[in-house]
Amino acid sequence: MSLKILHTADLHLGMTFNNRGYPEAVREQLIEARFETLVRIVELANSEQCVLLVIAGDLFHRPNVAAATITRTLNILERFSGCTALLPGNHDYYDPEGPLWRSLRSEGFDELVLLTAEQPFPLQDYGLDAILYPAPCNKKHSPANRIGWIDPPSERPADSYHIGVAHGAVQGISPDLEDQYFPMTTSELSALKMHHWCLGHTHIRYPDRAEASCEPFLISGTPEPDGFDCRHNGCVWLTELNDEKESRSRSVETGFLRFREIEKQLDSAADFDAIMQELAPEGDRTLVKLKLFGTLPEADYRDRGLRFKNLREHLLYLETEDGELTVEITPELIAARYPEGSFPHRFLTRLSERGDPEALQLAYRLTEEVKR
Amino acid sequence: MIIKSVKLTPFAGISNREQTFAPGLNVILGPNEAGKSTLVNAIFAALFIPPEIRKNSEDWKNFISRCLPYPGGDTARVKIEIAAENNFRYSCSWGADREERLILEDGSEINDSQTIRDQLQQVLQLGRSTYEEVLFARQEEMIHTLQKLKNNSEATGAISDLLRAALFEAGGVSLEELEEAILKEEAELLSNWDPGLDGPRGGRGIDNPHKTKVGKILEAYYNFETVHKKLKSARHAEDEVDELNRRLAEKNAEREQLKSRLSEMETLEEDIRRRSTLEPQLETARVKETELKAIAKKWPGTEEKVKNLEAKIASEKQRIESAEKELKEAESILAVRKKKKLLERVRPLHEKISDLQQQLIKLPPLTEKDLNYLRQKQQEKETLKARLEAMKLKARITAEAMLNLTVTSGLEDPYLLQVEKETSLEAAGRLNLEGHGWSIEVQSGEGDANRVMVMHRQAQKDLEARLSELAVTDTEEARTIVARRQKLQTEVERLRSELSGILGEEKYDDLARAAAAFAPDKPVRDPAQISNDIGNLNVAIKSDSYTLEEEKTKLGEWKEKYESSDKVIEELSDYRGRAREIESALGRLKPLPANYANPDDFIVDLKEIREQEDSLKTAIARLRENLAESRGRLPEETTEDLEEALRLAEEELNRLKSRARAVSLVKEEFNTLKEELDKDTLAPLTEAFIHNLSVLTGNRYTAAQMDGALPGEIASPRGKTLPVDYLSTGTSGGVALALRLAMARYLLGEAAGFLVMDDPLVNLDPERREAAARLINEFAREKQVIITTCDPETARLLGGSLITMEMDNGDS
Incomplete structure (x- = not known):
């Protein structure tokens, strides 16, 4: 009998998105999108006839998440027909006295397994011949991982599926400069000889490809993009373990919103057009951060406001940073706008000779503003 | 604008006169006191001094008060006709009847003072001060032109501004507006920000922030600081929760350990409590058994001992009795022996006393x-x-x-x-x-020899009578007898005392009488030895009696307790049975763990562990409360969220700082260029001035060092320089005229305008006067010039429209 698992993590429900100047409506949509994604994940798990939904930590963004968020989350998860195993991550770390895990425990449904202890969790009660070996985070930061308790393979029942579930950085794969996110190494994970490892914490899937088989471990990545540093569309792993306990996994896109961060040098209107073209397929589910630099002819430069406006209209959110994008202020432009020898002419010419594009741009803008 | 006409009705010494002016040069010729200056003053008053002037003002005191009609009248009136884009007539009066009215070409009338002032300013274009110093030179001011101009920044400033505007606005950009825009940009960015400190002005950080005039950089800085603070506090709150969780887990683990130990001990508790009761009982039974065993063994011996002791004590008492008898007899015999010995010793003494007493009796009883x-x-x-x-x-x-x-x-x-x-x-x-x-x-x-002799005989007779009575012959004999008697008596007394000393309380006669009845002597033991024997016996009795009492008490107690030795044996057997029962019960109980010496230790330990567990429970409850509080302090944003926000805030701050740097550069460039151009601006003025100067000085001076809009020094073609302050009156007047004309040209620019000069050529020599006339005519080709002079030759030289004023027809 094979075992089909949907493996996700790092949905960060309860994230407030207050740290960026999003308009309120966008912020609400960002918050809402994460719940909708969870709904889709459950639907996917059902439609794929998964028997086990593994959430490898950080389902919630913080341990003091609102009660309504917990209830809503449980209501969504309950719609999964199989067994849901929920691991505390470093954001929603296990605090036995905290409201999050108390609520999950008291309000949770029968098929919800809270992987809060350092012990094997056999799933026989749910009709699965699988044993989960969790590494539950018990605080936000820790230089030590939580897989140390796991017994050597020799003491495990031979027939069951042995699946590790951990949350933390994997050296060489996840960025963890200060070794404070329960760091694990590939060799540590491999040494425990699990049939499969479901990992959370890193927001990018591992391996970063659509399919994988018999990998020592998988990282699901976040199923719903949460910021401009997230360059993928959000995904989960669908993994099937066969009778030989071999795994085959397939990545499925689950994200609702897209974050696009575009940095581009513009030298001509054509470059601008290219960006417009690139973003044309994006719609009101896309948030874009546009960082532009380079120099544009005056007319195109002047035009940029209109272009941004058009973009903004068909995107969910547009953030532009064009401080380094300059109008092409040539001697010809200056001469065309101001009589030779006049103050503005001399002023702009002097500034253009100083080689400070920002100052020149500013002077040009101000001069143009007061021009009669 | 130009002045078409002026009407004085009245003004100072002119009671009624209307004068028209041509567009070009107008020369008013007349002798002194003909009213030339009055005419000029009336124009100035009409243009610049409003009717509602206060009487304590300088203008009133120094000007209008002198313009009131004399010899009589309290109101001065002027009507002036102006040709400009819109022609108008303006009339006004000062003094008792103050009014003003402006009538436009179309006949519309303006009476509002402010509107009239605005209308006038619109046509005048330049300020009063500029007119006063440059365009409206009364005679006394001509000479002092330079000095006055030095003190009048409005006039020179106006010239610079006008000249500058001519250049700058060529590009359609107002320099002022551009400067304003730069300063506004700078203020928007840098208000209350100190770029030198790279911090808020006055060091006012987020804890004491500026509330007003917060520039964009300061705002971004405050935002950065606020986020930073939030991040710090979030970190602190998260660490606190972490720490409390850690401690709670530690305490919980400790408690679990204690609880498991407790539950283990609790399974033994009942048996060990039972054991703690039974073990002392067994101990008691065993002690009792030993005790009874001893009693049973001792009982008969003790009874025997009592009997023996009683017999022993009785015999000892008999022995004491006989010893006491012996003692009495011995003492009695020893006493007789003593008396006998005494009697023998005192008898010779007694006999001697008797002998002496016999002797005494024999002597006459002389005393x-x-x-x-x-x-x-x-x-x-x-x-x-x-x-x-x-x-x-x-x-x-x-x-x-x-x-x-x-x-x-x-x-x-x-x-x-x-x-x-x-x-x-x-x-x-x-x-x-x-x-x-x-x-x-x-x-x-x-x-009285006879009486003496009688007395002598009486004495003799008495003596003899006593001697006879005493049976002695003479006094001597009597003395001998008395002495003898005394000696005997003394001896008797001494012996008696000796005797008494030996006898003590005994009386010799009693002793002598008793001696007859003394019992016969026989040998006896020393009474001390007998007494000693008695003492020893008494001690023995005492000791034996004590022992006896003890034994009897013991026996009495036993009897009271057990009645008899048989009963003791019965009880002993009971206790033996009981000890066996307890031993068997103990054997059925769970054993005491090896690490405890006795059940009490176990129970004490159990109690302590329970207390520890209880205090841990309290500590855990307290930690939970603290944790709940700390959790409540966790912000909505996590440290990761805030770190991102902080990064964005810093980026924004840096971006704005970079813009501020650009603004500063723009400003610097603007100011430098403006300064440079200011120099250029005045070049046409300098040029015109030099031209005028050359003409007026017959090329003696052909160059000038300008200080702004004013000449500092003038120089000859050979380069000889002369500060303008040191010029002769004539040359100074020439320089002033040259400068005035140059300035007037640039002040009036392209527009129509007028220049009024009160006798400007008065201090010039004929040669210069001629040159000046040429210059003025040159100027008058484009502008209206009104010049007064009292010299017909000057008038002739100047040409233009001649207006003649006579002494007597000043009021025509």
């Missing part, structure tokens, strides 16, 4: 008193005799014939004396001579 009496009488007799003898009498008897006589001399016995012829006699006291048939008695005259 010391008797002796004293005898001695006293003897003494008395001798004393009287001595007195008599002291009364010495001497007698001489002469007898012719033998004579016989009896002589009694004093106390002496009479004797017979035969006197043959003569004899001398001596007598004591009394001399009695007696013969036959005669007697002579002679007595001493010193005393």
